[in-house]
Amino acid sequence: MTGVSFDVDEETRLILDSLDEFIEREVAPLEADLAEAVRNPRLGRRPNGQPTQEVLDAVQQVRRKSGDAGFYGMVMPEEAGGEGVSTRTWYAAKRHVASKGRGLAEHVLKGPEGPNPLLLHAEGKQVERYLEPVVRGEKSTAFAQTEPDVGSDSPAMRTRAEKNGDEWVLNGRKQWITNAAFCDFALVLARTTPLEDVDRRLEGITCFIVEQDEFELGSVNNAIGLEGWQAEILLDDVVVPESRVLGPVDGAFRDAMALLTMGRLELGAEAVGYSQYLLEQSKAYAQDREAFGQPIGTFQQVSTMYAKGRAKTYMADAGGLRCAWNMDQENDVVEDVSIFHWFATNAFWQIADDAVQIHGANGLSEDNPFVDHLHLARVLRIVEGTDEIQLNTIAKQNGLL
Numbered sequence: 001m002t003g004v005s006f007d008v009d010e011e012t013r014l015i016l017d018s019l020d021e022f023i024e025r026e027v028a029p030l031e032a033d034l035a036e037a038v039r040n041p042r043l044g045r046r047p048n049g050q051p052t053q054e055v056l057d058a059v060q061q062v063r064r065k066s067g068d069a070g071f072y073g074m075v076m077p078e079e080a081g082g083e084g085v086s087t088r089t090w091y092a093a094k095r096h097v098a099s100k101g102r103g104l105a106e107h108v109l110k111g112p113e114g115p116n117p118l119l120l121h122a123e124g125k126q127v128e129r130y131l132e133p134v135v136r137g138e139k140s141t142a143f144a145q146t147e148p149d150v151g152s153d154s155p156a157m158r159t160r161a162e163k164n165g166d167e168w169v170l171n172g173r174k175q176w177i178t179n180a181a182f183c184d185f186a187l188v189l190a191r192t193t194p195l196e197d198v199d200r201r202l203e204g205i206t207c208f209i210v211e212q213d214e215f216e217l218g219s220v221n222n223a224i225g226l227e228g229w230q231a232e233i234l235l236d237d238v239v240v241p242e243s244r245v246l247g248p249v250d251g252a253f254r255d256a257m258a259l260l261t262m263g264r265l266e267l268g269a270e271a272v273g274y275s276q277y278l279l280e281q282s283k284a285y286a287q288d289r290e291a292f293g294q295p296i297g298t299f300q301q302v303s304t305m306y307a308k309g310r311a312k313t314y315m316a317d318a319g320g321l322r323c324a325w326n327m328d329q330e331n332d333v334v335e336d337v338s339i340f341h342w343f344a345t346n347a348f349w350q351i352a353d354d355a356v357q358i359h360g361a362n363g364l365s366e367d368n369p370f371v372d373h374l375h376l377a378r379v380l381r382i383v384e385g386t387d388e389i390q391l392n393t394i395a396k397q398n399g400l401l
């Protein structure tokens with residue numbers, strides 16, 4: 001490839017078309033069975049906030065079928081069981097699925113519970129037991145970095161792992177861990193060399209594979225927009241064998257950053273897709289709904305909300321495509337992904353707020369999807385790096401801070 005192209009290439013087009021067919025054939029009937037339970041967090045949740053068993057089963061089915069069809073982990077390299085599609089194709093697929101709005105389809109393509117760059121370090125029996133089933137959507141994982149006292153400043157983590165013969169003993173507490181309660185195993189980051197003994201703060205952290213029955217679950221961490229999917233992981237003298245170290249001892253953080261880079265691109269792509277969905281809904285409503293004898297879309301204040309949303313989505317998408325292209329060229333994208341994540345998630349937030357406004361009281365109704373998208377948009381400005389951390393990164397990459 002010689003230059004940036006914004007065309008959807010032939011391979012990507014075929015994948016998007018097949019995704020449409022797959023969602024229509026496999027996901028839509030499941031969603032119809034569950035009715036509003038997948039769209040309305042209040043209906044599809046247990047009293048503690050976690051998804052009901054029927055929602056969890058449906059999600060699991062979607063992942064497995066998607067894995068069988070080769071969609072779920074298609075961005076992973078072929079030698080890891082994926083399809084090795086380009087980052088541009090992955091970006092387009094993530095955006096495309098999100099452009100249908102929230103629902104069961106959001107589990108068709110891997111998210112934080114799926115395969116990630118850390119897992120590419122799997123060796124020997126780890127490949128068969130952990131990496132391959134996760135790429136196929138048969139097992140799921142959880143990435144456990146955040147702690148009750150440590151979020152953005154992750155190198156300050158307090159979870160420790162100490163070597164004892166050919167075993168490691170882990171102690172600590174992780175919080176806000178997506179899929180912790182439902183995963184088959186977690187990827188737990190722990191400090192293995194104290195901060196005072198490393199040259200760089202990012203060193204001295206190791207990733208451990210800890211199986212579900214080896215750790216205890218703490219509280220469910222309910223966040224608006226993603227209710228019930230996050231929980232605490234309690235590690236109280238948890239012993240794991242040496243064979244559960246994933247990647248280099250003391251060197252997990254570089255891969256954790258690669259994971260965050262991919263995560264930022266994925267969340268940005270979703271933000272663009274959801275924005276497109278909300279804009280379509282808002283346009284249709286603005287053309288149909290009348291007030292004072294005319295469609296509300298003919299009022300300049302309403303049409304301007306829509307037009308600003310279009311402009312922001314256009315810019316965000318251009319940034320996402322550029323980012324994905326740079327990733328395919330293996331260029332440094334530290335600044336790009338921060339710009340994209342920050343811009344796309346903030347655009348989504350504003351567009352979701354405007355979608356509620358354009359729909360008036362109907363926008364606030366739980367029977368409609370708008371508040372749910374608004375909640376998710378708010379979450380996306382905090383996960384995979386807060387707004388402030390993205391802006392710090394941009395400033396740092398330009399010699400400030």
Ligand SMILES: Cc1cc2nc3c(=O)[nH]c(=O)nc-3n(C[C@H](O)[C@H](O)[C@H](O)COP(=O)(O)OP(=O)(O)OC[C@H]3O[C@@H](n4cnc5c(N)ncnc54)[C@H](O)[C@@H]3O)c2cc1C
Pocket residue numbers: 112142143144145146150151152153175176177178179223226230379382383384385386387388389392
């Ligand atoms: C729905 C959801 C899912 C999540 N999933 C996972 C997961 O799967 N795995 C995982 O490990 N974590 C997960 N997290 C945690 C998430 O990564 C953290 O919440 C995030 O990194 C921010 O950390 P914090 O909440 O502790 O905020 P803090 O780091 O305490 O920040 C609080 C405020 O201070 C600001 N701030 C902090 N440092 C600076 C600075 N240097 N300059 C300027 N402002 C600053 C922040 O921007 C923020 O506004 C999840 C969180 C949520 C809500």
